[in-house]
Amino acid sequence: MGSLPHRAAATAIFCADCDSDGSSEKRLLNTGGSPPPSLKVAVSSPQSGDLKFRSRRGMESKGKPFSKLVTGDNGYVLEDVPHLMDYIADLHAHPNPLQSNPSYSVVKQYFVNDDDSVAQKIVVHISSPRGTHFRRAGPRQKVYFESDEVHACIVTCGGLCPGLNTVIREIVCGLSYMYGVHKVLGIEGGYRGFYARNTITLTPKSVNDIHKRGGTVLGTSRGGHDTMKIVDSIQDRGINQVYIIGGDGTQKGASVIFEEIERRGLKVSVVGIPKTIDNDITVIDKSFGFDTAVEEAQRAINAAHVEAESTENGIGVVKLMGRDSGFIAMYATLASRDVDCCLIPESPFYLEGPGGLFEFIERRIKENGHMVLVVAEGAGQDLVSESMRSTDVKDPSGNKLLHDVGLWLSHKIKEHFAKKPNIFINLKYIDPTYMVRAVPGNASDNVYCTLLAHSAIHGAMAGYTGFTVGPVNGRHAYIPFYRVTEGQKKVVITDRMWARLLSSTNQPSFLIP
Ligand SMILES: Nc1ncnc2c1ncn2[C@@H]1O[C@H](COP(=O)(O)OP(=O)(O)OP(=O)(O)O)[C@@H](O)[C@H]1O
Numbered sequence: 001m002g003s004l005p006h007r008a009a010a011t012a013i014f015c016a017d018c019d020s021d022g023s024s025e026k027r028l029l030n031t032g033g034s035p036p037p038s039l040k041v042a043v044s045s046p047q048s049g050d051l052k053f054r055s056r057r058g059m060e061s062k063g064k065p066f067s068k069l070v071t072g073d074n075g076y077v078l079e080d081v082p083h084l085m086d087y088i089a090d091l092h093a094h095p096n097p098l099q100s101n102p103s104y105s106v107v108k109q110y111f112v113n114d115d116d117s118v119a120q121k122i123v124v125h126i127s128s129p130r131g132t133h134f135r136r137a138g139p140r141q142k143v144y145f146e147s148d149e150v151h152a153c154i155v156t157c158g159g160l161c162p163g164l165n166t167v168i169r170e171i172v173c174g175l176s177y178m179y180g181v182h183k184v185l186g187i188e189g190g191y192r193g194f195y196a197r198n199t200i201t202l203t204p205k206s207v208n209d210i211h212k213r214g215g216t217v218l219g220t221s222r223g224g225h226d227t228m229k230i231v232d233s234i235q236d237r238g239i240n241q242v243y244i245i246g247g248d249g250t251q252k253g254a255s256v257i258f259e260e261i262e263r264r265g266l267k268v269s270v271v272g273i274p275k276t277i278d279n280d281i282t283v284i285d286k287s288f289g290f291d292t293a294v295e296e297a298q299r300a301i302n303a304a305h306v307e308a309e310s311t312e313n314g315i316g317v318v319k320l321m322g323r324d325s326g327f328i329a330m331y332a333t334l335a336s337r338d339v340d341c342c343l344i345p346e347s348p349f350y351l352e353g354p355g356g357l358f359e360f361i362e363r364r365i366k367e368n369g370h371m372v373l374v375v376a377e378g379a380g381q382d383l384v385s386e387s388m389r390s391t392d393v394k395d396p397s398g399n400k401l402l403h404d405v406g407l408w409l410s411h412k413i414k415e416h417f418a419k420k421p422n423i424f425i426n427l428k429y430i431d432p433t434y435m436v437r438a439v440p441g442n443a444s445d446n447v448y449c450t451l452l453a454h455s456a457i458h459g460a461m462a463g464y465t466g467f468t469v470g471p472v473n474g475r476h477a478y479i480p481f482y483r484v485t486e487g488q489k490k491v492v493i494t495d496r497m498w499a500r501l502l503s504s505t506n507q508p509s510f511l512i513p
């Protein structure tokens with residue numbers, strides 16, 4: 001296969017009036033280079049004949065995501081990310097300064113081959129198509145920014161997550177040590193900080209030990225995403241690389257910022273770094289901070305277990321984070337082995353009657369004299385709403401505010417056993433959610449954060465934009481924004497991992513009410 005193109009003139013470009021699968025090629029538009037025999041590029045656009053990127057907003061209304069597809073032999077598809085050259089004609093490439101960097105120049109094959117892509121699916125059958133791929137992350141031979149031309153900024157949005165400060169640190173230090181970039185601004189207080197707050201100058205010295213602290217030195221917020229004001233601020237300040245760290249909402253915000261920047265034709269790379277303690281961002285293997293959270297949750301589960309086994313009929317209830325996805329609860333349960341029951345949003349449960357939670361608790365208490373229950377904050381929200389007859393309340397970003405399922409469940413369990421004269425229970429409820437979130441990243445998360453930051457920097461320097469960076473099957477890749485915002489990763493309760501959990505706790509599956 002020939003070089004994977006990131007610009008119109010590099011190879012055969014086909015403009016597609018996208019079919020539902022987004023893959024139909026209609027007509028050849030530009031053949032600046034010879035088209036490799038088996039490679040076709042389809043930039044989905046509502047207007048045939050126009051190689052420029054179209055805004056996704058217009059297309060979203062028709063339900064068609066913006067995409068830049070490259071197809072090859074045997075069902076190979078590259079879901080490529082935008083490049084500045086897609087909408088700026090006269091960009092100049094420069095040799096990558098890493099070539100003469102004493103630390104990196106010794107590495108054999110340090111630069112990533114432009115043909116490299118990362119497969120989304122690695123378990124395949126002999127006859128299955130090669131399927132979706134993403135552009136491999138890493139340093140390129142050529143960069144599209146000169147070191148002293150770069151003016152970068154970093155912003156953190158959404159909830160806290162262990163490792164946020166590490167990512168900030170590594171972007172600042174990576175830009176400086178690898179590319180000689182010295183102008184980096186920190187935007188305070190999330191998206192609204194672009195237009196309503198001061199900025200902080202970030203240097204390797206000022207961020208030197210921030211990875212040892214929880215939270216984010218830049219501050220964060222929900223809501224306040226005003227695209228026009230944000231892009232005005234980027235333009236007015238002369239910022240040309242924007243590093244945006246945050247969850248699914250933040251990546252949606254980054255996507256519209258990219259669209260507006262592209263509409264204005266600005267030479268600004270917009271890079272998303274996925275952050276979610278809930279591990280609910282799709283496509284990527286795992287989000288930073290997740291391992292730290294699972295580890296920190298062990299302390300709460302251990303405490304609940306100690307309390308429960310120290311009294312007669314002791315019950316420990318621990319609430320962990322997980323708004324829509326129960327990964328923290330599932331992994332913390334599997335890691336601990338002291339948990340008797342784990343409740344997650346993906347697996348509905350019920351309290352009363354045969355096969356219900358109360359029946360199981362009674363049985364387990366009779367067998368063991370104590371039990372530990374872990375509940376993800378998003379589990380059983382329908383039951384709580386029903387019993388409290390409450391209406392939906394939302395946070396400033398539009399996320400539904402959750403009821404305290406741990407407190408509600410503890411109350412319900414106490415109420416149930418109060419009706420049983422022979423069983424006196426002793427229930428302790430532990431809510432460590434914000435403690436789990438506020439710690440610094442652990443050692444392995446810190447290394448992971450470093451790799452994310454470096455991959456982000458290499459992508460921006462190489463002129464890529466409009467992408468989120470993250471590991472796909474262990475290899476870092478550049479993923480178009482729409483792929484990480486179109487859905488949420490959830491625990492699949494028909495998969496082996498959940499079966500392992502059910503087998504480890506021996507809890508009911510609650511499948512038959
Ligand atoms: N669809 C959207 N378009 C533009 N901006 C958005 C969108 N959704 C969310 N945002 C903005 O992104 C920021 C963060 O969103 P949100 O509070 O949902 O957190 P998040 O990034 O999903 O992280 P967390 O995992 O902590 O929930 C907010 O400033 C919000 O205004």
Ligand SMILES: O=P(O)(O)OC[C@H]1O[C@](O)(CO)[C@@H](O)[C@@H]1O
Nearest residue numbers: 159160276277278321322323395
């Ligand atoms: O109280 P806050 O800051 O809105 O954050 C709570 C939410 O943030 C998350 O940790 C996601 O970042 C969810 O698990 C949780 O529901």
Ligand SMILES: [Mg+2]
Nearest residue numbers: 158247248249
């Ligand atoms: Mg979110």
